Amino acid sequence: MKKTKKLMSLLLALAMIFAMSLSVFAAGDNSIQVTNAQGGETYKIYKMLDVDVNPDKTAYSYTLPADSKWASFFNTGGAGAAYVEIKNVDGTDYVTWKESGASDYEAFGKAAAAYAATTAGVTEAVSAQTPAADGSITFDGLDSGYYLITSTNGTLSMVETTPLAPQATVNEKNPNPTIDKKVKENGTAGSENSAQIGDRVEFEVKINMKKGARNYVMHDKMEDGLTFNKDSVQINGLTKGTDYTVNTPADGIAALQDDCTFEIRFAEDYLNSLTADTTLTVTYSAVLNEKADVTAGEKNEALLKWGDKNQTEWSTTTTKTYQFEILKYDAADTRKNPLAGAEFQLLKADGTEVKVVKVTDTEYRVANGNETGAGVPIVTVANNKIVVKGVDLAEYQLEETKSPHGYAKLSAPKKFEVKEGQTVLVEVENTAGHTLPSTGGMGTTLFYVVGGILVIGAAAIFIFGKRTSVNK
Structure with a gap:
């Protein structure tokens, strides 16, 4: 009973990728309702295990049918074997939960969702629905069993249920991941900056990652006046090439979308390791080039895609010159x-x-x-x-x-x-150059004037002297 209860505690946190596993009681007369479901998403339900309940409804156990499509998941070597034990008693496989914590519950849910999506026979869900206008989904007519519910949104949901409750309710209350892009100006991050052609422009993007993350890809689009430096990309605490890859059109990535300059694709192994909401800081740079527009500036925008078809709005910065x-x-x-x-x-x-x-x-x-x-x-x-x-x-x-x-x-x-x-x-x-005196002008004239005066003075003396001599 102790281990059986531990299996049920899985239901309190289960489900990376909105993976939650539930059990219901009476055959064909059970239902699971999902409330606060996100519009436009597709929710699928899969039966993983049968449940055996005693007539007094005071005890229950989980069994794995011999012909179950989930056998390779639970048995030795399967992804689920790290979390559960299979014990065969009188030809029946009984499933019990191993001693572990909440992070293992989440990892188990995510592994189960991946198995359901890729394994022949399992990929056919019991039911698939999109939410009604009020955000609710009801899976009814279910046999008693242990169920997995997945969502194309790929985020975490909480569940509270018991094998003895034939009408279970799941409230999905997960916020979406977010992205916030900034550009630096003198070390301070904001929505705008200014630069000179040839200057290095530094960008910063904060991504709020959610536990249950799946298929996270950051897309970045730069206008022609910015030249991206691929080698400049860094993410705090992560290793390039292991936890994420940086792809550009030059890399021949056919999946590069939205005419993006580059994308950052997060490795599923890293996403699977998230057990709590995590904020990542992405930094990179570009050079303001000769195509820079002095009128409108150069835009750089980023968005985050996740799950099967979800994405944030573009977060935009402008670099002006x-x-x-x-x-x-x-x-x-x-x-x-x-x-x-x-x-x-x-x-x-x-x-x-x-x-x-x-x-x-x-x-x-x-x-x-x-x-x-x-x-x-x-x-x-x-x-x-x-x-x-x-x-x-x-x-x-x-x-x-x-x-x-x-x-x-x-x-x-x-x-x-x-x-x-x-x-x-x-x-x-x-200012035009100043006119200087000419040495052939005023200087010579002065000699002529002085010389003339001397000649006149000499003549006057001569005449005056002659007159004086006659009078004597």
Whole structure:
């Protein structure tokens, strides 16, 4: 009786993959009702064992019929043999539960569900139903026995019943797993961040795993402006290649869905080991590339699929990048018409060079690493302002490396800041060179003027001297 009661305690926690095993009494007149069932899911019930109850209904035992399709599950070498013992008495196999804990009950339920789904003859359930509008399902007309109920949802359910209760009720009260995606900005995780082309962008996804987990796959979709780094994927406490695998279209994974950039597929052995709800933190990175959109930003979204057909909503982050404009003009021009021929180098606030590539005569963008064309100067034109795309929200400097002909070069870099919600226009004045005195002009004239005065003075002295001499 003690071991028989232990078998019944299995019913209090049984059922990874909503695997619960129940027993019912009177032949053909028993029912099991599932309440709070999840809409759209399919629930199946399988008979695993017969139950033998004495006439006074004070004692019962579980038996395994000789022709049962479950024989290979319960007998030596089967998945169920780790949890139950089979004793043959007078040609009848009696089933008793081994000494173990709740985690074994759950593992037993999950093993039974896997066996039911893959074993010929067992895969034909006694009944399969979807819930009514009120979330209830009733399996009726059941023979007395020990039953397994599975759900396509693949989550845990609790059950309270007894072999002497012909109308059993199961309340499924399992929340769905959840997923929450964030992107990091200066070490803080949020729904948005900003970056410069070529920067590494770090993502974090938290998955709330449920005991009873089955067929868990995380899908991640990045827009074209983000380049995924497959080697960056890590999950706290798990081993890549053993507990999970990372797959991309380049790996030839035919099952990769939703035009995803990659998927993380959790190993069933790991999922089977879950005995309590577990939160996993998934981290990975991407590089903001040359296709980044300065208007809408780059979205990255993730969802979780589980069971046979369930999935969460997409959880989305946005990585933004920005632009600024350059207007070079003559300081004496009140209309500020663009001045051609100036060359600039873009620098960060600390003086580090930010390499750019030329897109058109009036458009440049930040280079993605050392790509072809990176490091060209920004050259102004006469017809328009210059646009530079792909910068972060940060402070920058423009250093004039060459001035237009006839103009003086800036003596110091022009500092500016790119801010959220602002159109940044960097205005740079150029002053024409000053006119210096000519050595062939004023200097020679001065000699002529002084010389003329001396000649006139000498003539006056000569005439005055002659007159004085005559008077004498």
